[in-house]
Amino acid sequence: MQVNRVIVLVLDSLGIGALPDASKYGDEGSNTLKHIADNVSGFYLPNLHNLGLGNIVNFKGLEALEDPLGYYGKMMEQSPGKDTTTGHWELAGNVLDRPFPVYPEGFPSELIEQFENQIGKKTLGNYPASGTAIIKELGKEHEDTGYPIVYTSADSVFQIAAHEEIIPPQKLYDICEIARELLTGEHGVGRVIARPFVGKFPDYTRTENRRDFSLAPPEGNMLDLIKEQGYDVVGIGKVKDIYANKGLTETYPTKSNADGIDKTTELLNENNQGLIMTNLVDFDMLYGHRNDPEGYYKALFEFDNSLPNILASLNDDDILIITADHGCDPLHPGTDHTREYVPILIYNHKLENPTSIGTRSSFADMGQTITDLLNVGATAHGSSFKDQLNFR
Structure with a gap:
C-alpha cells in the first residue's frame, strides 16, 4: 500500500513498565499506566483497548483481545536518559551515546x-x-x-x-x-x-x-528526511520546541491536550502529505510530575473519547501511530520522569489481521519505519517493522 501520511500522537510520559536498566535511574518497579489503573476507580479506556493496548500490558481493565484493531508492541529506550528531548529525538531516529548533563547541585x-x-x-x-x-x-x-x-x-x-x-x-x-x-x-x-x-x-x-x-538534533532524523523529499512535516504542541524547529514545515502551539487533539483533527481534514506529529504534554506536566493518578486517568479517558473522531478522520492511505517518550509514574517516589518501556499502537483502515510487532530494542524503530513507509530514505538508527504490517 502506498502511504500518503503518517500521524504520530505522543502521549507524553505514558510509560508501561520499568526498563531492565531502570535501577541505574532509581526507577525500579515504576509502571506509569498500571499504577494509575491500580489507584483509580472504574479504570476504562475502551478505544485504546480496542486498538490493542491490553495486548501489550494485559492487566485488569486492559485485558488482551483476540482481534485488536491495530498492531501493537512496546519499545525500549537505547539512549541514556529519560527526558522529553532524549525520548523524542530517539523516536525520530537519533540515538544519543551520552546523556545530556544534569546538575543535582545547581549550575557552576x-x-x-x-x-x-x-x-x-x-x-x-x-x-x-x-x-x-x-x-x-x-x-x-x-x-x-x-x-x-x-x-x-x-x-x-x-x-x-x-x-x-x-x-x-x-x-x-x-x-x-x-x-x-x-x-x-x-x-x-x-x-x-x-x-x-x-x-x-x-x-x-x-x-x-x-x-x-532545545538543542538542535543531529542531522538525518525522520523529520529531515521527510522534509527533504518535499513532504509536509507538521509539528503540533511542543514538537517545535523539542526539535528546535528543525525539519518542520508547519508548527502549531497548543494550550492543552484538548487543543492539540482539535488541531490534529483539523489538519487531518486538510490536503497535506507526509508527517503530522503531536505531543500531548498534559499527562506529564499536569499529572505525572504532580503525583496525580486521578488527573492522569481523567486526561487519558478524555483522550480515549477523542479517538473515534480521530480514526474517522483518517484516509485509507493514512497510518496512525500512538506512542510515548518516557514514563512519569505518579505513584513512584519523587516527581521525576521514570525509565520505562513505551507502548506503540499502529492503525490503518485496511490493516489485515493485526498482531504483535514485539518488543523493539529502540524507540528509533518508529522513525525508521515511518521513513520506510513514506519511502524517503533511512535514518542512522533503528530497524523498520514495515514488513510486519499487512494491508488488505
Whole structure:
C-alpha cells in the first residue's frame, strides 16, 4: 500500500513498565499506566483497548483481545536518559551515546556569573526544585529585586521563572535565548525553559506562556528526511520546541491536550502529505510530575473519547501511530520522569489481521519505519517493522 501520511500522537510520559536498566535511574518497579489503573476507580479506556493496548500490558481493565484493531508492541529506550528531548529525538531516529548533563547541585558558579553578566542582572535560586515550589519560595524576592529565578530538575534543563509583570514573556524569551547560546558543549543541556507566572505572593500561578529552547538534533532524523523529499512535516504542541524547529514545515502551539487533539483533527481534514506529529504534554506536566493518578486517568479517558473522531478522520492511505517518550509514574517516589518501556499502537483502515510487532530494542524503530513507509530514505538508527504490517 502506498502511504500518503503518517500521524504520530505522543502521549507524553505514558510509560508501561520499568526498563531492565531502570535501577541505574532509581526507577525500579515504576509502571506509569498500571499504577494509575491500580489507584483509580472504574479504570476504562475502551478505544485504546480496542486498538490493542491490553495486548501489550494485559492487566485488569486492559485485558488482551483476540482481534485488536491495530498492531501493537512496546519499545525500549537505547539512549541514556529519560527526558522529553532524549525520548523524542530517539523516536525520530537519533540515538544519543551520552546523556545530556544534569546538575543535582545547581549550575557552576562561573556559568551563572557569565549568564548574569550577559543579561545584565543577578539571578536567584540555582538549585533543583519543583517549579511551583520555587516560585513560592523566591517569588517575593524576585518581585522586589527584578532578578529572574534559575532552577533545574532531575532532567537536563535550565529553567528561568519570572513574573509576567516584572519580566514580560518576550523579555524572558530573550533571556532564555542568551542562556541557550551559552549552554553548549559540556554544558549543553537538553532544554532551556521559560517559566512565566502571575499572581500575588504567595498565590502564584504558572501561565501558558511557557516556551522551550532545545538543542538542535543531529542531522538525518525522520523529520529531515521527510522534509527533504518535499513532504509536509507538521509539528503540533511542543514538537517545535523539542526539535528546535528543525525539519518542520508547519508548527502549531497548543494550550492543552484538548487543543492539540482539535488541531490534529483539523489538519487531518486538510490536503497535506507526509508527517503530522503531536505531543500531548498534559499527562506529564499536569499529572505525572504532580503525583496525580486521578488527573492522569481523567486526561487519558478524555483522550480515549477523542479517538473515534480521530480514526474517522483518517484516509485509507493514512497510518496512525500512538506512542510515548518516557514514563512519569505518579505513584513512584519523587516527581521525576521514570525509565520505562513505551507502548506503540499502529492503525490503518485496511490493516489485515493485526498482531504483535514485539518488543523493539529502540524507540528509533518508529522513525525508521515511518521513513520506510513514506519511502524517503533511512535514518542512522533503528530497524523498520514495515514488513510486519499487512494491508488488505
